[in-house]
Amino acid sequence: MENVVTALVNIFSAANFMYLIAGSVIGLIIGVLPGLGPTFGTALVLPFTFGMSPDSALILLSAVYSCTAYGDGITSILLNVPGGPGGVALTFDGYTLTRKGKAAEALGALVGSSFVGGIVGVLALMFIAPPMAEFSLKIGPAEYFMLAMFGLSMVAVAGKGDTAKGLILGCLGLLFSFVGIDVITGAERFTFGSTFLEDGLSTVSATIGLFALSQVFILAEEGGSIAGEFTLVTKPWSGIRATIKYWYVTLRSSILGVSIGMIPGIGISTASILSYIAEKRISKNPESYGEGNIRGVIAPQASSNACVSGELIPAFALGIPGGATAAIFLAAMTLHGLRPGLSFFSTGGALVDTIFMGMIMAQFVILFFGLTSTPLLAKITKVPNAILVPVIMALCFVGAFAVNNYIEDVIVAIVFGVIGYVMFKNKWPMQCLVLGLVLGEIAESNFHRAMQISGGSYGIFVQKPISLVLLISIVAILFWTYFGDVIKAKLKNA
Amino acid sequence: MNTASGANKKKLSNMLFTAAIIIVFAMVLVMSFSLSKTAGSVPRLISIVGIILSVISLITDSKKKDGKKEGNNADSSENQGVPFMKTFAFIIAYLVAMVVLGFLVSTILILFLMTILMNYKNYKVSAIFSVIATVMLYASFKYLFYVRLPIGILFELFL
Numbered sequence: 001m002e003n004v005v006t007a008l009v010n011i012f013s014a015a016n017f018m019y020l021i022a023g024s025v026i027g028l029i030i031g032v033l034p035g036l037g038p039t040f041g042t043a044l045v046l047p048f049t050f051g052m053s054p055d056s057a058l059i060l061l062s063a064v065y066s067c068t069a070y071g072d073g074i075t076s077i078l079l080n081v082p083g084g085p086g087g088v089a090l091t092f093d094g095y096t097l098t099r100k101g102k103a104a105e106a107l108g109a110l111v112g113s114s115f116v117g118g119i120v121g122v123l124a125l126m127f128i129a130p131p132m133a134e135f136s137l138k139i140g141p142a143e144y145f146m147l148a149m150f151g152l153s154m155v156a157v158a159g160k161g162d163t164a165k166g167l168i169l170g171c172l173g174l175l176f177s178f179v180g181i182d183v184i185t186g187a188e189r190f191t192f193g194s195t196f197l198e199d200g201l202s203t204v205s206a207t208i209g210l211f212a213l214s215q216v217f218i219l220a221e222e223g224g225s226i227a228g229e230f231t232l233v234t235k236p237w238s239g240i241r242a243t244i245k246y247w248y249v250t251l252r253s254s255i256l257g258v259s260i261g262m263i264p265g266i267g268i269s270t271a272s273i274l275s276y277i278a279e280k281r282i283s284k285n286p287e288s289y290g291e292g293n294i295r296g297v298i299a300p301q302a303s304s305n306a307c308v309s310g311e312l313i314p315a316f317a318l319g320i321p322g323g324a325t326a327a328i329f330l331a332a333m334t335l336h337g338l339r340p341g342l343s344f345f346s347t348g349g350a351l352v353d354t355i356f357m358g359m360i361m362a363q364f365v366i367l368f369f370g371l372t373s374t375p376l377l378a379k380i381t382k383v384p385n386a387i388l389v390p391v392i393m394a395l396c397f398v399g400a401f402a403v404n405n406y407i408e409d410v411i412v413a414i415v416f417g418v419i420g421y422v423m424f425k426n427k428w429p430m431q432c433l434v435l436g437l438v439l440g441e442i443a444e445s446n447f448h449r450a451m452q453i454s455g456g457s458y459g460i461f462v463q464k465p466i467s468l469v470l471l472i473s474i475v476a477i478l479f480w481t482y483f484g485d486v487i488k489a490k491l492k493n494a
Numbered sequence: 495m496n497t498a499s500g501a502n503k504k505k506l507s508n509m510l511f512t513a514a515i516i517i518v519f520a521m522v523l524v525m526s527f528s529l530s531k532t533a534g535s536v537p538r539l540i541s542i543v544g545i546i547l548s549v550i551s552l553i554t555d556s557k558k559k560d561g562k563k564e565g566n567n568a569d570s571s572e573n574q575g576v577p578f579m580k581t582f583a584f585i586i587a588y589l590v591a592m593v594v595l596g597f598l599v600s601t602i603l604i605l606f607l608m609t610i611l612m613n614y615k616n617y618k619v620s621a622i623f624s625v626i627a628t629v630m631l632y633a634s635f636k637y638l639f640y641v642r643l644p645i646g647i648l649f650e651l652f653l
Contacts (some may be wrong), residue, residue: 220612395631407644
């Protein structure tokens with residue numbers, strides 16, 4: 001209880017409250033810019049946190065993360081242009097409602113369902129992550145290795161329709177993570193004699209390049225402005241009643257979102273689309289979906305905002321990120337000397353509660369801003385790319401430089417920016433590369449530790465029950481991803 | 495016709511990217527043999543798996559029928575903005591300028607030139623925007639977040 005009081009005092013300190021508001025505004029601005037989602041937002045803001053205290057840093061990132069997920073929905077509804085990966089399902093009914101002159105109702109439902117989804121997600125994080133972290137005490141290097149491999153196997157699922165490409169990028173990310181001094185042997189690997197590379201490739205610079213700098217190329221290429229010639233219609237003060245009326249839709253979609261978020265590699269786009277499909281299947285009038293059913297807005301948005309916190313559960317508890325954005329959170333925690341796992345919850349004290357309270361407060365800020373400033377936010381999409389692009393470029397440069405005050409980090413960001421651009425153009429699943437990059441060190445160091453414990457026997461990975469269950473799950477996931485469609489087709493024909 | 499050629503271009507670019515990844519995997523594989531058994535075993539395994547997957551992907555892509563599937567959004571060259579190579583050249587110029595001239599001068603210059611490059615015709619607005627945006631970035635990073643920004647080789651010589 002003492003910690004909660006301290007947390008509340010911390011939250012309402014001038015600095016933290018300012019970061020909460022600033023993070024929310026930045027998140028909303030990034031959210032409404034189509035194509036720029038939560039990963040872009042958190043990657044861009046991460047360098048700003050270097051000089052902050054850990055609680056301020058995580059509050060700022062949480063606010064950006066949550067508000068971007070909400071902002072993504074605004075352009076989906078108003079312009080039929082998904083603001084980010086979580087906004088695709090919102091275009092189905094959200095934009096139809098706009099075309100029917102019911103944009104206000106849709107925007108109100110967006111705010112309401114975001115708020116409820118966000119609160120459910122943070123509560124799940126508060127109550128699931130600590131026991132999960134305690135469970136982490138029971139797992140050794142073999143299980144940790146398998147957990148990392150489980151996370152990596154999910155890149156096959158994240159590859160969505162292109163499993164091989166997802167796995168290739170997962171492997172490539174792993175190789176990038178091996179650059180530098182090997183933690184086990186102390187040997188230099190793939191450094192080409194460069195002292196800069198001895199410390200390894202910075203995850204922060206790499207993610208800034210992949211998700212933010214790549215957008216510089218894309219937006220510059222598109223020219224014009226993001227909204228083009230669309231007319232904006234915004235009156236956000238309605239639709240909340242619909243969220244309350246369909247409280248069961250909001251709640252079950254939120255729970256689905258948290259559950260999906262906890263599985264590494266899946267992310268908010270799947271969460272929102274699955275919730276939409278689930279609601280459509282359950283509904284007595286499935287044909288009304290796509291024709292402007294308000295539940296088609298509530299379900300995907302509640303799910304995607306709940307998924308945001310769901311992704312953080314395995315990251316906080318086990319150090320295994322649920323997605324690319326959670327990987328950036330992990331990088332932020334490491335930068336600020338925080339170690340995920342049981343020690344984070346047992347010794348973190350008021351800091352942990354401050355972070356959770358900050359995340360809850362971010363939901364209230366969404367509610368406030370959502371109901372008051374949506375028309376203004378929507379106008380951002382009219383800002384010419386000629387103004388946006390140079391600002392994003394400068395932010396990326398400063399962000400990458402701020403990692404270690406090395407210009408080489410900017411070069412790393414540029415290289416990854418080009419890779420990100422090529423992957424975007426060829427529709428390769430970028431998030432798989434980041435998962436590989438983050439999980440590489442965890443996987444390799446625990447593999448070697450497990451082999452040292454077992455005296456060089458691979459049997460250790462099948463002798464321990466948790467490890468064996470994870471191994472079977474990995475094989476099942478890979479098998480189903482590769483052959484699932486063939487099996488389904490054969491069953492259908494039979 | 496345009497759609498088909500756009501799809502071909504995309505297919506080719508996809509295959510070239512896969513080929514580039516194979517080269518990276520192959521390089522890592524070769525380099526891993528010069529490492530000790532412990533340090534080199536995992537990179538070796540990953541690069542072999544990567545090569546196998548990339549070759550499978552390359553074969554699958556080469557068998558895809560031209561103009562099919564990719565045809566829907568085949569051509570991004572219809573965009574009226576700045577081509578990739580120009581933006582890339584600008585980014586490199588910004589990097590060099592930042593090293594030589596430091597953050598403040600290089601950012602003001604690059605922001606102004608980039609807006610002009612992107613066909614923003616109002617030079618006055620562009621100039622004012624460049625100065626204000628740069629000063630805001632500089633002030634927020636330096637005084638709010640305590641991040642050191644590059645001074646530039648030229649200014650280091652005089653300071």
